[in-house]
Amino acid sequence: MGNNTDIPVTVIGLGLMGQALAGTFLKAGHPVTVWNRTASKADPLLDAGARLAPTIGDALESGPLTIVCLTDYQAVREVLDTTEPDGTTLVNLTSGSSAQAREAARWAEGRGARYLDGAIMAVPPAIGTDEAVILHSGPRPDFEAHESALRTLGTVTYLGEDPGLASLYDVAGLAMMWGVLNAWLQGTALLGTAGVDAATYAPFARQIAAVVAGWLPGYAEQIDRGSYPAEVSALETDARAMAHLVEESEAAGVDAGLPKLFRAMADRAIAAGHGAEQYPVLIDEFRIPRIPR
Numbered sequence: 001m002g003n004n005t006d007i008p009v010t011v012i013g014l015g016l017m018g019q020a021l022a023g024t025f026l027k028a029g030h031p032v033t034v035w036n037r038t039a040s041k042a043d044p045l046l047d048a049g050a051r052l053a054p055t056i057g058d059a060l061e062s063g064p065l066t067i068v069c070l071t072d073y074q075a076v077r078e079v080l081d082t083t084e085p086d087g088t089t090l091v092n093l094t095s096g097s098s099a100q101a102r103e104a105a106r107w108a109e110g111r112g113a114r115y116l117d118g119a120i121m122a123v124p125p126a127i128g129t130d131e132a133v134i135l136h137s138g139p140r141p142d143f144e145a146h147e148s149a150l151r152t153l154g155t156v157t158y159l160g161e162d163p164g165l166a167s168l169y170d171v172a173g174l175a176m177m178w179g180v181l182n183a184w185l186q187g188t189a190l191l192g193t194a195g196v197d198a199a200t201y202a203p204f205a206r207q208i209a210a211v212v213a214g215w216l217p218g219y220a221e222q223i224d225r226g227s228y229p230a231e232v233s234a235l236e237t238d239a240r241a242m243a244h245l246v247e248e249s250e251a252a253g254v255d256a257g258l259p260k261l262f263r264a265m266a267d268r269a270i271a272a273g274h275g276a277e278q279y280p281v282l283i284d285e286f287r288i289p290r291i292p293r
């Protein structure tokens with residue numbers, strides 16, 4: 001698909017992210033209309049060639065593609081509730097839960113509006129670069145109709161028809177991010193007790209994280225098959241190493257809460273007879289209600 005930069009784009013919400021989105025569309029050559037509750041935030045964009053819509057209704061009538069980026073879905077509802085956005089495709093890049101995204105899609109459908117949800121996994125300065133990961137979910141024809149313009153904002157992925165998927169991937173990514181960061185902080189605190197500074201440990205930690213990341217595709221296959229032969233290591237071997245981590249943390253005066261959580265999960269799975277299987281068998285510790293195995 002060509003990059004058709006004469007397609008008009010409307011941006012609703014000019015916080016830090018909305019300004020970056022509108023500015024990126026402008027730089028790419030799109031005619032841009034903006035609306036924000038606090039109109040003065042539009043000034044730099046107006047100087048750069050954007051048009052300020054006098055009302056939200058006018059904004060929604062300004063073109064075929066309307067990007068919405070507000071604090072949360074409550075704000076989206078407050079801004080859009082009294083409108084009839086049936087002449088544009090709403091692309092909601094506001095962060096929220098999958099339930100909120102599905103509810104917003106139903107709301108739009110009830111008004112005859114086209115609605116695509118989205119999630120931005122990037123900071124405003126990255127918008128317009130490949131580093132900006134932007135996820136979309138909702139009706140495929142609506143994504144395809146605007147794919148070219150949406151790709152202006154970053155590395156764009158369409159995930160599927162369920163409008164909740166972009167939000168779900170977004171929070172799954174957060175789980176990965178905080179999991180890795182907290183594990184790294186645990187190790188950094190431990191090594192700090194022996195006088196090793198964070199910068200010395202960081203390259204080593206990065207190497208370990210990359211090795212572990214390499215295991216994911218094979219482990220994912222085991223999860224999808226529901227079969228966990230111990231090809232590399234048995235869970236009971238991992239559990240013994242977890243005990244070392246707990247003991248070492250406690251002896252060093254470092255918080256052992258996170259390692260104890262790993263350990264408790266492994267112990268439950270072992271008690272249920274899975275000690276000789278491989279680590280991803282722990283997936284059922286994350287599934288609530290736990291599937292009897």
Ligand SMILES: NC(=O)c1ccc[n+]([C@@H]2O[C@H](COP(=O)([O-])OP(=O)(O)OC[C@H]3O[C@@H](n4cnc5c(N)ncnc54)[C@H](OP(=O)(O)O)[C@@H]3O)[C@@H](O)[C@H]2O)c1
Pocket residue numbers: 013014015016017018036037038041069070071072074075078079093094095096120121122123124
């Ligand atoms: N900033 C980031 O690094 C980042 C990264 C990924 C995703 N996001 C997501 O992008 C969204 C926007 O973030 P942001 O950083 O741009 O936030 P922000 O700078 O705080 O801007 C919030 C925007 O929402 C508007 N707003 C809030 N409540 C409103 C209401 N009741 N009625 C009308 N307008 C309302 C604000 O209008 P006023 O200007 O009038 O207050 C402003 O335009 C959030 O969902 C955030 O999670 C942000």
